[in-house]
Amino acid sequence: MKSRGLFILVVLTVAAVFVTGCTAAKPQLSIEGAYGQPSMSMPTAGAMFMMIKNSGSADKLLSGSSEACGSVEVHETVMKSDGTMGMNLLDKPLDIPANGQVELKPGGIHIMCIMKKDDVFKPGAKVDLDLVFEKSGEQHVTVEIKME
Numbered sequence: 102m103k104s105r106g107l108f109i110l111v112v113l114t115v116a117a118v119f120v121t122g123c124t125a126a127k128p129q130l131s132i133e134g135a136y137g138q139p140s141m142s143m144p145t146a147g148a149m150f151m152m153i154k155n156s157g158s159a160d161k162l163l164s165g166s167s168e169a170c171g172s173v174e175v176h177e178t179v180m181k182s183d184g185t186m187g188m189n190l191l192d193k194p195l196d197i198p199a200n201g202q203v204e205l206k207p208g209g210i211h212i213m214c215i216m217k218k219d220d221v222f223k224p225g226a227k228v229d230l231d232l233v234f235e236k237s238g239e240q241h242v243t244v245e246i247k248m249e
């Protein structure tokens with residue numbers, strides 16, 4: 102009787118894990134229209150833009166890396182106190198809302214390719230960018246480099 106009770110408990114536990122595993126919402130990301138161009142304000146850098154769509158639960162963009170860049174940062178464009186435009190490193194992970202989208206675009210949030218490698222980051226080239234998300238893990242993006 103005792104072992105039968107234990108058996109039922111184990112079965113119920115396994116069933117519970119299975120059910121929650123199936124119903125737990127996950128982010129469902131798709132990244133579209135990725136392109137890059139040399140930065141207008143920083144000669145050694147490039148900017149990358151794209152649409153990050155999410156048909157699942159919320160996620161966060163943590164970091165990135167690319168063969169074409171010394172390092173990759175997420176920036177936001179801001180209006181400075183003197184009225185000119187500047188940009189800041191985002192001080193926290195970029196939120197990707199549940200069932201929503203985030204557009205990285207000129208004049209807004211963008212991915213900065215610091216110390217771009219001019220032999221890789223050049224017009225017409227397709228470069229690899231790996232973005233790391235909190236829940237979705239590493240996502241591979243092909244970025245088409247355009248003229249300015």
Ligand SMILES: [Cu+2]
Pocket residue numbers: 148176177188211212213
């Ligand atoms: Cu920037």
